[in-house]
Amino acid sequence: MLEKVLRETIRTGRLRVVMPDGSEHSFGEEHPEIGEVVWRINNPKVSTRLLQNGEFELGQTYMERGWDLLKGSLADLINLLYINFGEEPPSVIKKVLGRTLKQWNNLSKSLANVSTHYDLDETLFRAFLDEDMHYSCAYYRTAEDDLETAQQNKCRHIMNKLCLQPGHRLLDIGSGWGSLSLFMARNNEGVNTQGVTLSKEQLRVAKARAEEQGLSDRVRFDLQDYRNHTGQYDRIVSVGMFEHVGRPYFEAYFRKIGELLERDGVVLLHTIGRSGPPSVTNAWITKYIFPGGYIPALSEMTAAIEKAGLLINDVEILRFHYADTLKAWAERFAKHRAQFVESKGETFCRMWEIYLGMCEAAFRSSDLVVYQVQLSKAKDVVPDTRDYLYR
Numbered sequence: 001m002l003e004k005v006l007r008e009t010i011r012t013g014r015l016r017v018v019m020p021d022g023s024e025h026s027f028g029e030e031h032p033e034i035g036e037v038v039w040r041i042n043n044p045k046v047s048t049r050l051l052q053n054g055e056f057e058l059g060q061t062y063m064e065r066g067w068d069l070l071k072g073s074l075a076d077l078i079n080l081l082y083i084n085f086g087e088e089p090p091s092v093i094k095k096v097l098g099r100t101l102k103q104w105n106n107l108s109k110s111l112a113n114v115s116t117h118y119d120l121d122e123t124l125f126r127a128f129l130d131e132d133m134h135y136s137c138a139y140y141r142t143a144e145d146d147l148e149t150a151q152q153n154k155c156r157h158i159m160n161k162l163c164l165q166p167g168h169r170l171l172d173i174g175s176g177w178g179s180l181s182l183f184m185a186r187n188n189e190g191v192n193t194q195g196v197t198l199s200k201e202q203l204r205v206a207k208a209r210a211e212e213q214g215l216s217d218r219v220r221f222d223l224q225d226y227r228n229h230t231g232q233y234d235r236i237v238s239v240g241m242f243e244h245v246g247r248p249y250f251e252a253y254f255r256k257i258g259e260l261l262e263r264d265g266v267v268l269l270h271t272i273g274r275s276g277p278p279s280v281t282n283a284w285i286t287k288y289i290f291p292g293g294y295i296p297a298l299s300e301m302t303a304a305i306e307k308a309g310l311l312i313n314d315v316e317i318l319r320f321h322y323a324d325t326l327k328a329w330a331e332r333f334a335k336h337r338a339q340f341v342e343s344k345g346e347t348f349c350r351m352w353e354i355y356l357g358m359c360e361a362a363f364r365s366s367d368l369v370v371y372q373v374q375l376s377k378a379k380d381v382v383p384d385t386r387d388y389l390y391r
Helices: 003-011 043-064 074-087 091-096 109-118 122-128 147-162 179-186 200-212 249-259 285-287 298-307 321-335 339-344 346-365
Strands: 015-018 023-029 037-041 067-071 169-173 192-197 220-222 232-240 261-274 313-316 368-376
Touching: 003 015, 003 023, 003 043, 003 179, 003 298, 015 339, 037 074, 043 285, 043 346, 067 074, 074 321, 074 346, 122 321, 122 339, 147 179, 147 232, 147 261, 147 321, 147 368, 169 179, 179 192, 179 200, 179 220, 179 232, 192 200, 192 368, 200 220, 232 249, 249 261, 261 298, 298 368, 321 339, 321 346, 321 368, 339 346, 346 368
Parallel strands: 015 037, 169 192, 169 232, 192 220, 232 261
Antiparallel strands: 015 023, 037 067, 261 368, 313 368
16 A cells, blocks of 8 residues: 555655565656655554554654665655655655644643753763754855854854844843853853753753853853743844744743833744644654644744734745754764664664654755744834845
């Protein structure tokens, strides 16, 4: 049955499938921009499981060593499926690439959801992130930029959009490993930064980094939910955190930002989003990677922003930058794979590999993008043209 569905659908790119009995089946035609992928099914039950619940089982069966790739990367395989089946595929691949809604993110649940992913130890993230430990989409100004350069590009781009001035108080919601807060402080004398996070491991590392860099007098990090934070800030930034807010909480999130923002303040929201209509989250990703996560459509964000009384000054869409970032992360993780097989096991490594591969393919060929949305309360707080972003 799996062979039948693939034969009827694969047209662009060549997919070869090696079955457990050694038989081979070829689908599609060679394409100059899509390399051949050779998919080996190790367990005869894998095909049936994919047909029955492929949304979940593509990742699950890979973790269980039910299949491997003999040629091409995980992102190549999933990218090929996206290209041929599109966003509304027949049942088997719709399930493989499908989504489910699980986003209960009240105060207590949010802490548990964040801990599942972000409290994994520092050693893992240092192995595949850039030297400054930015766990979010980089900004590739040129094809020659390496990951370190692209992440610094991202920080400068955000800094310019915030229009930071000496004396400003900056709030970093979802401050992670402290990378962005520390960058802002290093590059802006007189700016004081407050970061809030729900990850104990990231908090520990961020505080240590601030101390090491001699910035602990101007950069503070706390373990706190943004909903419990108080104060007034000239600038607010949030990078890679909004994906964890959950659809039922969008309006409350933006209303809270409005409460924390000075009248002449500026907000920069950097988040994964959908270029298409609202949808729901992949079941495997929900269980193993980001419980409670939800990727918003732009229409969902703008509706909540309007209800909160904030103004949208600028929206920039980064289409392929995260695909390139994830590819770099996957390559770096692969170099350290043996280390993590020893410390965390083969199953964990397969989970991490297919997570990165799924996400790269989604940004490459599906509707996932990154939005940078600049907000304010007043119309006259940022320049009237974009020239200031590129000086």
